[in-house]
Amino acid sequence: MESTNKRLIVLIDFSEYSNTLLRYAYSWCGRINARLLLVHQTTVLAPGMAGKEDKEELAVAANEEAVKKMRVLADYALNTEEGIEYYASEKDMETILDKLLKESFSQLVLLGLKGTGILKKLFIGSVAVQVIESIENVAVAIPKNIGQFSPEKIYVAISEKYPLNDARFREFLEFVKSETKKVVFISLAGQNDDIIEVRSYLQDMSTRYADIVQVDYDVYQGDNVYSNLKNIISNKSNELLVVQKGSQLYSNQLFKKFLINELVYEGDTPLVVLP
16 A cells, blocks of 8 residues: 555454454555554553563563564454554553554544443443543444445434534545445434424535535434434445534433444444544
8 A cells, every 4th residue: 555644543452353343444445545553552561579671671572562463463364464554552542542643644543343242331431432532533433243344325413503523524534435425414303403493404514515425414303213213324334323522412322322232233333433
């Protein structure tokens, strides 16, 4: 892969799901000519009486071993190491990402989702949400069984009360627009919401991005809003669901439970979180 300004940062923990996460990221990079950086946070086991220099030597050794393991993983999962870079550090993940995200790239952070045990905790204290909450960057959570990047349709959940982060969304579109056939803006309306007003907002948002991709919009209201949404988002790996951190939808516990159990896990729908 030739050097570009786009980079995917992929968090690797060497679990059994790292293979498919890596395949997904590599196929994505190949489609958009982006750089690929694999990142691992090491755990350094040092004797309690070890001095500073000894601890530093142990950390260097642990990081070198982690890079070797990532190389082996790449060779096994992809049969190549071409275009792949590696970074391992004993520092906490927030510190690692703070350093990397300051580098002069347009970047996405990719995380793997391991299954229902992790998914139930996704928004209530897991490593995944700690990463998402700690960075001011677009994060993409990939379900465990998806190994190929093919986002033909993107659903973007928005609300007039919480304006979309336009700069970050446009930046994200640069990573997917060449592969995406349609972007659909959606809103979940309460019983007391003015549907005409909501539709007007959605139409306005669609117009803003019509020069970039094909766009559409829809609004869901009523007692069965979540099941109706599930019927629209057909739970395929060629769809993405975009939500914004801090928005009313992102903060809604019922939606989170529905999102995690029905769409992301059972439906294999990757989740994109905007800052």
